[in-house]
Amino acid sequence: MGLDLSAIIVLAISGGLTAVRAQLDVVGVLVLATVTGLGGGVLRDVFIGASPPAAFLDGRYLLAAVVAGSATFLLHPALERAEGYINVFDAFGLGLFTAAGAVKAVDHGLAVLPAILVGVVAGVGGGIMRDTLIDRVPLILRKDELYAIPASAGATIAVVGLTVVDAVGPSVVAAASVTIVWRLLAIWRGWTAPEPVRVRTAT
Amino acid sequence: MGLDLSAIIVLAISGGLTAVRAQLDVVGVLVLATVTGLGGGVLRDVFIGASPPAAFLDGRYLLAAVVAGSATFLLHPALERAEGYINVFDAFGLGLFTAAGAVKAVDHGLAVLPAILVGVVAGVGGGIMRDTLIDRVPLILRKDELYAIPASAGATIAVVGLTVVDAVGPSVVAAASVTIVWRLLAIWRGWTAPEPVRVRTAT
Amino acid sequence: MGLDLSAIIVLAISGGLTAVRAQLDVVGVLVLATVTGLGGGVLRDVFIGASPPAAFLDGRYLLAAVVAGSATFLLHPALERAEGYINVFDAFGLGLFTAAGAVKAVDHGLAVLPAILVGVVAGVGGGIMRDTLIDRVPLILRKDELYAIPASAGATIAVVGLTVVDAVGPSVVAAASVTIVWRLLAIWRGWTAPEPVRVRTAT
Numbered sequence: 001m002g003l004d005l006s007a008i009i010v011l012a013i014s015g016g017l018t019a020v021r022a023q024l025d026v027v028g029v030l031v032l033a034t035v036t037g038l039g040g041g042v043l044r045d046v047f048i049g050a051s052p053p054a055a056f057l058d059g060r061y062l063l064a065a066v067v068a069g070s071a072t073f074l075l076h077p078a079l080e081r082a083e084g085y086i087n088v089f090d091a092f093g094l095g096l097f098t099a100a101g102a103v104k105a106v107d108h109g110l111a112v113l114p115a116i117l118v119g120v121v122a123g124v125g126g127g128i129m130r131d132t133l134i135d136r137v138p139l140i141l142r143k144d145e146l147y148a149i150p151a152s153a154g155a156t157i158a159v160v161g162l163t164v165v166d167a168v169g170p171s172v173v174a175a176a177s178v179t180i181v182w183r184l185l186a187i188w189r190g191w192t193a194p195e196p197v198r199v200r201t202a203t
Numbered sequence: 204m205g206l207d208l209s210a211i212i213v214l215a216i217s218g219g220l221t222a223v224r225a226q227l228d229v230v231g232v233l234v235l236a237t238v239t240g241l242g243g244g245v246l247r248d249v250f251i252g253a254s255p256p257a258a259f260l261d262g263r264y265l266l267a268a269v270v271a272g273s274a275t276f277l278l279h280p281a282l283e284r285a286e287g288y289i290n291v292f293d294a295f296g297l298g299l300f301t302a303a304g305a306v307k308a309v310d311h312g313l314a315v316l317p318a319i320l321v322g323v324v325a326g327v328g329g330g331i332m333r334d335t336l337i338d339r340v341p342l343i344l345r346k347d348e349l350y351a352i353p354a355s356a357g358a359t360i361a362v363v364g365l366t367v368v369d370a371v372g373p374s375v376v377a378a379a380s381v382t383i384v385w386r387l388l389a390i391w392r393g394w395t396a397p398e399p400v401r402v403r404t405a406t
Numbered sequence: 407m408g409l410d411l412s413a414i415i416v417l418a419i420s421g422g423l424t425a426v427r428a429q430l431d432v433v434g435v436l437v438l439a440t441v442t443g444l445g446g447g448v449l450r451d452v453f454i455g456a457s458p459p460a461a462f463l464d465g466r467y468l469l470a471a472v473v474a475g476s477a478t479f480l481l482h483p484a485l486e487r488a489e490g491y492i493n494v495f496d497a498f499g500l501g502l503f504t505a506a507g508a509v510k511a512v513d514h515g516l517a518v519l520p521a522i523l524v525g526v527v528a529g530v531g532g533g534i535m536r537d538t539l540i541d542r543v544p545l546i547l548r549k550d551e552l553y554a555i556p557a558s559a560g561a562t563i564a565v566v567g568l569t570v571v572d573a574v575g576p577s578v579v580a581a582a583s584v585t586i587v588w589r590l591l592a593i594w595r596g597w598t599a600p601e602p603v604r605v606r607t608a609t
Contacts, residue, residue: 025396027351028344034320042250047448049458052252052311056321059314066316076399108458111465113472117440118462128539133331135340137541141434148433193431196482222547228599230554231547237523245453255455255514259524262517269519279602336534338543 004041005064007096010089012037012065015130016072017079017086022134026073032130033069038062039126044101047118048108087187095179098123098151099172102158112159119155123179124148146186149193154179207244208267210299213292215240215268218333219275220282220289225337229276235333236272241265243328247304250321251311290390298382301326301354302375305361315362322358326382327351349389352396357382410447411470413502416495418443418471421536422478423485423492428540432479438536439475444468445532450507453524454514493593501585504529504557505578508564518565525561529585530554552592555599560585 015036019029038055045053055061072079079086101122105115124140124147131138140147154175161171185191218239222232241258248256258264275282282289304325308318327343327350334341343350357378364374388394421442425435444461451459461467478485485492507528511521530546530553537544546553560581567577591597 020399023346023398024344025346025398027396028346029399031344031351046249046452047458047462049462051254051457052250052313056250056252056308056313056317059316062316062320073399105462110458110462113465113468114462117468132335132538133341133344135338135541138539141430141437141539143429143431143434148437193433195429195431196426196435196479223602226549226601227547228549228601230599231549232602234547234554249452254457255453255516259453259455259511259516259520262519265519265523276602335538336544336547338541 003096004100005060007093007100008037008041008061008064009068010086010093011040011097011126012068013072013079014086014090014093015126016069017076017083018130018134020072020076020080024134029073030066030069032133033072034062034065035133036126036130037065037068039129040097040101040122040124041126043125044104044118044122047114047121048105048110050104050108088184091180091183091187092176094123094147094151094183095154095176098154098179099158099175102155102175103162103168103172106159106162112163115159116152116155119158119175120148120151123151123155143192143195144190146183146191146193150179150182150186153182206299207303208263210296210303211240211244211264211267212271213289213296214243214300214329215271216275216282217289217293217296218329219272220279221333221337223275223279223283227337232276233269233272235336236275237265237268238336239329239333240268240271241329242332243300243304243325243330246328247307247321247325250317250324251308251313253307253311291387294383294386294390295379297326297350297354297386298357298379301357301382302361302378305358305378306365306371306375309362309365315366318362319355319358322361322378323351323354326354326358346395346398347393349386349394349396353382353385353389356385409502410506411466413499413506414443414447414467414470415474416492416499417446417503417532418474419478419485420492420496420499421532422475423482424536424540426478426482426486430540435479436472436475438539439478440468440471441539442532442536443471443474445535446503446507446528446530447532449531450510450524450528453520453527454511454516456510456514494590497586497589497593498582500529500553500557500589501560501582504560504585505564505581508561508581509568509574509578512565512568518569521565522558522561525564525581526554526557529557529561549598549601550596552589552597552599556585556588556592559588 012033016029016033019032041055042053098119102119105118128138139145158171158175215236219232219236222235244258245256301322305318305322308321331341342348361374361378418439422435422439425438448459448461504525508525511524534544545551564577564581
């Protein structure tokens with residue numbers, strides 16, 4: 001619960017800052033904060049059949065997103081100066097949500113491969129919805145960002161750890177750590193993913 | 204039921220007119236009419252765990268959307284001349300759907316804050332899907348339109364009314380009235396929502 | 407099962423090729439392949455209340471989409487030369503998914519009209535998600551493509567066949583055949599759908 005709430009707050013702040021930069025008004029800031037903070041968890045719950053989604057059962061999740069969004073609206077100049085820290089928090093949000101999502105998927109009886117996908121969706125789904133709403137190609141699809149591969153690695157570690165070793169704690173810690181470190185190194189070192197071979201290079 | 208059907212018809216007409224203006228063909232008109240008329244209710248039902256969504260259980264909802272979409276395709280010149288009326292009907296659709304959605308959410312046991320969000324989503328969700336499909340930023344996120352604040356006010360009144368006073372009829376009437384009047388005043392007087400403070404204005 | 411898997415593979419390849427053409431990296435190719443291959447079935451299951459969606463219960467569906475996406479990433483030059491065949495496979499995917507989706511909707515007790523809609527969504531939903539993600543208007547809404555009408559015809563035949571005659575096999579074969587042949591003729595002969603009457607043409 002504490003981990004979930006922290007991840008929601010961090011993701012909501014990053015969604016709110018995106019809205020401020022896109023010159024949206026207070027509605028836009030709150031909508032993007034909520035969608036970014038809760039979207040991944042809602043998709044996760046629809047995909048594993050947990051109905052209604054946790055974000056609608058427990059009011060604290062939504063409260064956390066709305067408070068974080070309101071704070072971003074009011075305090076955004078200070079938050080923008082802290083953007084280096086936001087990237088770090090954002091990576092933590094990605095890592096925690098991905099690991100927790102994969103664990104919840106295994107708990108609900110999903111097979112290995114679908115559980116990994118659910119973990120990745122939990123981690124990146126809110127950001128995809130945010131970008132779709134403001135009409136830009138999601139970060140996850142852009143070449144200059146490495147999101148999905150660190151998340152896939154973390155989700156795989158969580159699912160394999162749970163399935164093979166049956167140790168929740170160590171699996172979550174290992175999974176989240178790998179995602180977080182890999183994501184931060186990708187930001188700091190400019191790592192990107194491989195592209196398809198282009199044709200017209202002699203055979 | 205009668206209220207739901209009226210709201211669906213009005214929203215479907217507004218979706219169909221959007222498609223006509225975007226120069227889409229008959230498929231586009233029917234798709235946007237259906238998505239705009241039923242989208243908010245489907246999201247509402249997924250979020251409260253009412254499965255399958257009402258729009259798929261009772262064929263009359265879809266029939267209403269398709270008939271309204273077909274009428275829009277055939278009669279759109281007359282409907283466009285009546286656009287002033289459409290704005291009024293659209294505000295009624297927003298108010299009715301939002302109030303009814305909030306009531307349904309409370310009936311399904313949601314907490315206060317999530318129930319308010321479900322009401323707002325029921326009211327504005329169809330329009331968000333419509334705008335996303337034709338690749339434009341949703342009206343709800345644009346600065347020159349005031350949708351979400353009237354809807355939030357109405358949903359809050361409905362949920363608080365039900366929770367504190369436990370009176371369905373008066374709560375729905377008060378909630379829908381506030382949303383409708385506020386939305387219409389916003390259109391006629393050009394009201395907008397507050398924006399984030401811009402930096403570089405002396406402190 | 408065999409039919410479903412074949413349709414998923416074909417749709418995943420077409421999604422992967424779309425990503426290659428949009429100059430995305432390996433993540434983009436896998437994401438679009440998975441979304442295009444599985445999206446329609448996931449929407450179908452959410453709409454009929456089959457929870458969790460089949461794509462998350464049975465790992466083979468996701469495996470098929472990921473393998474097809476990886477093959478597209480590695481072998482896309484050969485696949486692009488075979489694009490004529492891809493169009494044919496794509497039409498088969500549309501026809502099979504639409505017919506199978508309509509049958510599943512009737513099995514879950516949906517009324518006639520909603521069951522037809524679910525069939526169409528099963529057939530075209532993955533493509534809509536793919537196009538929305540890469541920020542372009544979905545093919546189904548574009549005037550130069552005829553997707554939804556062949557799918558609607560097939561879904562109607564499947565639902566009416568099941569409801570009136572109660573014969574699954576012949577209904578599916580007739581439904582899928584009509585969709586596939588109509589879609590292929592539309593591609594080869596450039597058929598399009600009717601547009602709204604434009605105003606300013608003397609009355």
